[in-house]
Amino acid sequence: MPTxxxxxxxxxxxxxxxxxxxxxxxxxxxxxxDPRSAKFSNLYHRLGRLG
Known part of the structure; x- marks a missing residue:
């Protein structure tokens, strides 16, 4: 029997x-x-859509 x-x-x-x-x-x-701040800012906005 497949489960x-x-x-x-x-x-x-x-x-x-x-x-x-x-x-x-x-x-x-x-x-x-820091140039990486833009990537973290994008992450912040994506997290806002999740929670």
């Missing part, structure tokens, strides 16, 4: 996304003059 694979469980809770967004926002302010 269906178990559904994977979520790694992060919805509360975690808010915490990660806050941490990324703080980091973006710290590295504002």
């Amino acid at each position: 269906e694979p178990q559904r994977s469980r979520a790694v992060f809770s919805t509360e975690d996304f808010g915490l990660m967004k806050e941490a990324v926002a703080n980091y973006v302010r710290q590295i504002a003059d």
Whole structure:
């Protein structure tokens, strides 16, 4: 009898996304003059769509 694979469980809770967004926002302010800040800013906005 073939069985269906178990559904994977979520790694992060919805509360975690808010915490990660806050941490990324703080980091973006710290590295504002670094060219990588744009990538972290994009990550911040993507996290906002999730949580």
